[in-house]
Amino acid sequence: MSQFLIRKLEHYARLSAGEKESLETLTQLRTRRVRPRDDIIHEGDAPTLINVVLEGWACRYKTLEDGRRQIIAYLLPGDVCDLSAPILREMDHSIAAITSVTLAEITVEAVGHLFAASPRLMQALCWDALATASIQREWTVNVGQRTAFERLGHLLCELFVRQRLLGLTRGGVCDLPLTQAEIADTIGLSVVHVNRTLQDLRSAGLISLGGRELTIHRLEALQRAVLFNANYLHLGHEGRHLDAPVPASS
Amino acid sequence: MSQFLIRKLEHYARLSAGEKESLETLTQLRTRRVRPRDDIIHEGDAPTLINVVLEGWACRYKTLEDGRRQIIAYLLPGDVCDLSAPILREMDHSIAAITSVTLAEITVEAVGHLFAASPRLMQALCWDALATASIQREWTVNVGQRTAFERLGHLLCELFVRQRLLGLTRGGVCDLPLTQAEIADTIGLSVVHVNRTLQDLRSAGLISLGGRELTIHRLEALQRAVLFNANYLHLGHEGRHLDAPVPASS
DNA sequence: CGAGCGCTTGAGTTCCCTCAATGGTAGTGG
DNA sequence: CCACTACCATTGAGGGAACTCAAGCGCTCG
Structure with missing residues (x-):
């Protein structure tokens, strides 16, 4: 587990x-x-x-x-x-x-x-x-500097990438068990505006969202559109120097 | 030093x-x-x-x-x-x-x-x-939830309290070597709006600011007005349990 | 003394908010 | 099985907070 x-x-x-x-x-x-x-x-x-x-x-x-x-x-x-x-x-x-x-x-x-x-x-x-x-x-940067569109897109990118890391994505699809009210409280917007901004993301062809499932159609394009740079997640296996010795069998 | x-x-x-x-x-x-x-x-x-x-x-x-x-x-x-x-x-x-x-x-x-x-x-x-x-x-809460007035007041409270902790305040006065542009980039507002919000804080009689010096006239009132709660600074000497033994002389 | 920087002010605009109402869906209970 | 409720998503209308653009003022510094 x-x-x-x-x-x-x-x-x-x-x-x-x-x-x-x-x-x-x-x-x-x-x-x-x-x-x-x-x-x-x-x-x-x-x-x-x-x-x-x-x-x-x-x-x-x-x-x-x-x-x-x-x-x-x-x-x-x-x-x-x-x-x-x-x-x-x-x-x-x-x-x-x-x-x-x-x-x-x-x-x-x-x-x-x-x-x-x-x-x-x-x-x-x-x-x-x-x-x-x-x-x-x-996140401080996100709410401080980005527009509503970028904020929301950035959050979705992060949640997708973090889940992909765990093997929890299925192609471009992942869970998203959040209500719009929770999203609103995350990125500092009103529920109404989250709803409208989601529609913008959808009509830009970047995502689909519904039924607790998020689909990202063009991750690259979304990342560019919302200035998402995954460096801050520190996933580049930069910790190589800490690696355990590889067993002789491999 | x-x-x-x-x-x-x-x-x-x-x-x-x-x-x-x-x-x-x-x-x-x-x-x-x-x-x-x-x-x-x-x-x-x-x-x-x-x-x-x-x-x-x-x-x-x-x-x-x-x-x-x-x-x-x-x-x-x-x-x-x-x-x-x-x-x-x-x-x-x-x-x-x-x-x-x-x-x-x-x-x-x-x-x-x-x-x-x-x-x-x-x-x-x-x-x-x-x-x-x-x-x-x-800070995420600050930019995400608070109004411009609260954000700015909250920042000033924090910087004052942190300096007081270091013995760097003189009564209600402390250094504040920030330009309004830097403040703007901190709390996610435009320079113009920072300027106007500062004026609001001044005309509310809560602070004076100029010449790289901040005066907080009524800290209690300011804290209440901007929903500042110093708990998050963790200064309550909660770390007692880590104390070094007190020398016999004291 | 001009240049640069920071602060201030005005005017107009845009983004985002609030209020209010509607429809869909899932869960509950009679 | 269907009312009833609760919750969530959605939409419209109107207002307010904060933005941009632009200009002017007062420093300080080379």
Whole structure:
């Protein structure tokens, strides 16, 4: 079930069979299911366990006192909710399930042992955390500088590419279990305007969207149209230098 | 000269005299000056040294192909530019000096030794990195959800509070060496609109701004007006559990 | 003293928002 | 099986926030 986490980390550095097995075991010990729209962790909590998404979509979000809500990240299978829990005590934002979500719950101690046993695994997870931070920066750029059309297209590109990485796309098609209201809260637009901007993207022949499924007809063209540059996802296997030695058999 | 870094880290956890001395030494070994507007690190670089701001203001920024620029963070004295350099190879954004900046340049190895000798120092710096990530999330909320008035007020609040933390404020007054164009690129507004929104803040009696100096007349009122909640800065000394033992003399 | 830069102001326009109403679909219960 | 509800997507109309363009003013600096 932690195939997605492993698959993602392998984009950073090659892991040894033992490391993969450790991850596999660790994420199977204890799991939890969360229903759509329920909170996984709430702002102000001091989580004692580290949560990893095994299945389903979740989001980080913050709300202002008057109810305005901003979604600040999407968590896909393989994403870690709160590796920082042992250091920063209090959550400064909430995490909610979007679809039904299956989580692995891992103790801080178990992660400590894992890291002690395999520094490479620690580095791979640090890498992942840094890539996450990079995504956050790109989102600031997205809402700060891009037009509605570009913002929306950029978000769709990102979600498609991230899923492709996990092997969750089927040709140019991928899941998109978001309502237009959630998209609106993500890119800082009103629902009405998201709806109209989606129509613009559709009539430009770039995408189809409906029934929780997104089709990107011409990824290259979409990327150019919305100034999407995947560098910020750090997927170029730049972490080669961390690779585990290749077994003699291969 | 690394007084600011130490001062900041002490908001997270109490450091021992030896730890402070190590930091002091490390940041004095090799320094570098950068002129206003010059790049400190450029996107695509693979930095070999870790830079710490000792003096002056800098900013992280990203530019789109067509020239639009988004400032994604401000670096004040004591801020670390790129602790992640040893892990993520390539910079996905640039860092530029705003004022004259003095940097400490530290080798990756030296930091490695420091962390090995003092796990608490490593944790404190991790804490700092996590607080930085939290600021980034709040900025996404800022540009995504807040009105121009709130965005601008929120930014000013943050810069004031962060400087106060470093002992860089004088009553309700602090430095603000930013042009309106830089502010515009930070909060995703046009220069003209920043100018008009500043006037709104002034005529509301909340601030004075001019000559690179910001005065906040009623911080409480400003915080309320722009929905500023300092939690996201993680300054509540939540890191008590990491404290060094208090010397017997105190 | 001219040049450059940053701040300010006015006028007109565009993008995006709010309000309001409608239709489709899925789930619920009688 | 069909009302009933809730939620989501969609559309129209009108308004307001923020943008662009353009010009003028006051610094500072070579």
